[in-house]
Amino acid sequence: MVQEQAPQNVSLQFEDVHQQNESYIVGMWTFLVTEIMFFGAVFATYLVYRVANHTAFWEAHLRLDIPLGFINTCVLLTSSLTMALTVHYAQRQMPKQQLLWLSVTMALAMAFLVVKGFEYHHKYVEGLIPGPNFRFEPAEYFRPAQLFFSLYFAMTGLHALHVLIGVLVMAVMAVLIAIRHSSVQDFIPVELVGLYWHFVDIVWIFLFPLLYLIPR
């Protein structure tokens, strides 16, 4: 392909850095909109069934571990803060601090996944995985409770998948920063990952009260 003269670090299709940065930010937000709708559809499903099976969902939610959920919420909120700090230092061109806070964020994200893993394991032990081995007392609520846990796993599973993707992306980013790769000298890549990460946090902000804190 013919390489034309273009300022460093500005892709060929863009006029200048400013246009490029703006494009990336707008592009990321547009992507986040698709994510909102993606999760939104499951939330809508959840709302419809919760309205229809209020009592049963309440019974079922008692099996969730509120303390663990609470800890995980704190973990995720903190990781959002550290991610914001990462971006802050990226903007101020301070790679060391940037790397530090990025690593903390990553560690928190993994902590979240570990806690989630424990929760899933408990559910498995208690026979709360929907399917042939699902057990629930009182038996009257068996079916709606199974529905609740179907949704619980669908929603938290999708969310956990997003966390996992976040961790992987952050890992790549950390390596790039460590080796001072040219593609991360700008703060935009970090900002984009940050936007994604905060979005994942927002999803959890809604998941926690909806699943764990159903009022009587």
Added chain:
Amino acid sequence: MALANGHDSHTHIVPIRVYLLVYAALLVLLVLTVGAAYLPGRHTLLNNVIALTIAIAKAVLVVLYFMHVRYSTRLTWLWASAGFFWLLIMFILTLGDYFTRHWVPAIGWE
């Protein structure tokens, strides 16, 4: 590469103090939701409203400060709100069906 003049004139660097304040607010709100869920008595509707209001407040804080929408262009505002707005449409029209299932057609429509 270092942008020519340190940083692009269009990027706003949010001071760390603001981040910390927002973080503190988020934690306070979190404690409030958990607390509200343990309120004695049966306040189904009220509780739901409280929980959701707090969740929305938290999300707004994150969007405005952590995600810098407060300092962004109108376009970013537009997209950030469009997503949530469309979600609302989906909820309202879908739930609208479920909530009106048992209504009987009004007199005069027969």
Added chain:
Amino acid sequence: MKGVQLLPEQASTFASQVDLLFWFLVAVTVFFTVLIGALVVYFALRYRRGSTASRAGAKETDLRLEISWSLIPLTIGLIVFVWAAKLYASAYGPPPENALEIFVIGKQWMWHVQHPNGIRENNELHIPAGRPVKLTMISQDVIHSFFVPAFRIKRDVLPGKYNVVWFTATKPGKYHLFCAEYCGTQHSRMIGWVYVLEPADYEKWLASGGEARPYATASGAGTMAGVSTASLKEAGEKLYTQLRCNACHGATDGQRGPTHYGLFGKKVKMRDGTVVTADEEYIRESILRPLAKVVDGYEPIMPSYEGLLNEERVLQLVAYIKSLESSTKVAEVKP
């Protein structure tokens, strides 16, 4: 190959009303299609390159024109909307009090019909002309759709939920019954006939237990399932004792469970404060999933009968409970 048929038969009160609207819409469609088609062709020829037609006064925009051609379609649209919505509300609204009640069960791939007096039919439905008929329908598996083109009615038949449709047939005859919602391999064979009988013939048909058949069955279009001796509610009554429902449900409230006398159509207050009208759907749900809605003042002790009863038996129980008129005065809850 038979001759070309261009118009469907009109055999219900609803049919002629729908057709009026239909032809109005056809008129609108033809009008606009011809108008626009003619203009496009005319302009293409008249203003073709090289023609000498005057181009003076050509406009790039004209707000008044544009507003009027937004408002005209809007107005026509609103007229059609109101017209159609009224008709729909009458057809899908509550059926008249005196409607004949018939139950329909859809399953892959047949229609099963239960008349209140116990007659059962498969893929056939006998009804009298001139009397409203209310069908309460449910599916045993996937979604089906009950469609009688000559009546212009159609209603999906869902699993897990009663759907109701009603109509008044006007013209005795034999009409197609189709399943209109795709339901699997034999979807196109899930068909049958609706026989509309003169009231007198209908009485005869009833009296003969469904044996008297004024119309010959077309080849391949369904067979009679035979006649049960008991009527629907008698069958339900037998089940009711068999399943020992009466252990908890007596003649009055204040037993372990609320009474079923006078329940149908009543407004029932639930534990969580909501008020529900006791219709077929509610009774069905109460039997299969009693804890979904717990009646105020009672403990949630009723066992679930889900999996123990097929839809046919549930229908019998529902029919029986509906037949229990209030012998004692049952206090009605105001909403």
Added chain:
Amino acid sequence: MSVTVAKPGEVRHNYLNAGDTVLSWLLTTDHKRIAILYLVSVSFFFLVGGLLAGLIRLELLTPQGDLMTSENYNRVFTMHGVVMIFLFLIPVIPAVLGNFLVPLMVGARDLAFPRLNLASWYLYMAGGLIATWAMVTGGVDTGWTFYPPYSSSYSTSQVTLTIIGAFIIGFSSIATGINFIVTIHKMRAPGLTWFRLPLFIWAHYATSVIIVLGTPVVAITLLLVVAERVFRLGIFDPALGGDPILFQHLFWFYSHPAVYIMVLPAMGVISEVVSCFSRKRVFGYHFVAFSSVAIAVIGFLVWGHHMFTTGQSVYAGMVFSLLSFLVAVPSAVKVFNWTATMYKGTIDLRAPLLYVMGFIGLFVIGGLTGLFLAALATDVHLQDTYFVVAHFHYIMVGGTILGYMAGLHFWWPKITGRMYPEGIAKLTALVIFAGFNLTFLPQFVLGFLGMPRRYHWYPEEWQMLHVMSTAGAFLLGIGFILPVFYLLWSLRTGALAGPNPWGATGLEWKVDSPPITHNFEQTPIVTEEPYAYDNHHEPEEVFSGTGASTTKR
């Protein structure tokens, strides 16, 4: 404008001869080459879908259903629907013409994210291959709507695989949508304000918004069906505690707006072509531009009109019906404005314009019959009958495909540098128009008579109408096969086009045909309104009658 163009006869570098290894195509990030990749793959799937349509029509020739078994018939129409909708009609105009033209029209060197663009093609191909694989290993028989509980608990066909294919294609669509949105917002050439944008761009913008807001919903919904199928999670099957109507809500939340994904880009094409061959500005530019946005917005609020007979609440039905009538208004505005554009124009009746005229007529019929379905009482009778089948084929084949044909012919010289043969192209347009009406007009009658759709068997008295429809389908098939031959043929023998064979306005006509890899040698500066045909001097060739210089390469 300070863009230099090639002199006739001079062979210049262009995007086509910028590299001819297979790899140079498979790894390209040039939006124009990606458009060509899409053109080839989309055409392939159209032929597959068309062959399946041929099978449907052959089967329906006789009422007894004797050509194939019911199982196979159900698979055939399902795969026809899936292929035509997900693999052909949704991507066709955005991914081929849109990909090629959006950067050119806004004066950019490429889309904002060229690698994402390439990825979208690979996603499309991956999804397409998975769907094809599902087809050859048994096919699907759920109907393209995948309604549970049939799809989740009863069907024994390749539902999971097909859905995964559709899911992946969804992401390809999203990638294209994001790319267009960012490009249109951020990469317009200096001076190219919103109201100087071609209407094609407005239409693609509106389309992209729908894609971005809608596609994720159907993606996750279909995924939930797969979860229910594979893990027996009870989400939509009532036997497991779910509600099948909820699936329909979520499915149509996307799939109704999706019909506007299919038609809006075609409307964009119509605006370009009609004004060029009338040599007049599009009448009421602002109304036409805003009507695209209005369709996109209101189009999101009407999905319940597919559910009038399901047991959805009567009130919800009324709201959805009312909104459906509102969405007809912006469509009406467009139709009237195009007609008014031709009034007192200087009309050059070329093949693209013939297709446009076909579009207008057939779209009006298709749209107005949509009103029969949006009206509650008539829909009760017509829902799930051939009336619906005829309605959507009128819009999708008579509308979108004719719009696509118009665009393909119109920009063919720009894409390939060669003219298509005018005479046979006009003839083909007429064959398609005739064949189309013969195929689908009888289906309106069938629907009114009560013929349900997805029926393998049908009552004898309706055979005559089916015979007509089948005959029409074969004429239509011939009509669609012809362009394949003459367009390919024109690649070698067509007259050289020159940069602007139609004397059209718009930035894409200011560069070479075919354009160079980076489109513009310098960023163009826009100083005039779109469609400024009056202050334009026509290139000589336009009036020479051949449409282009006859120099051979």
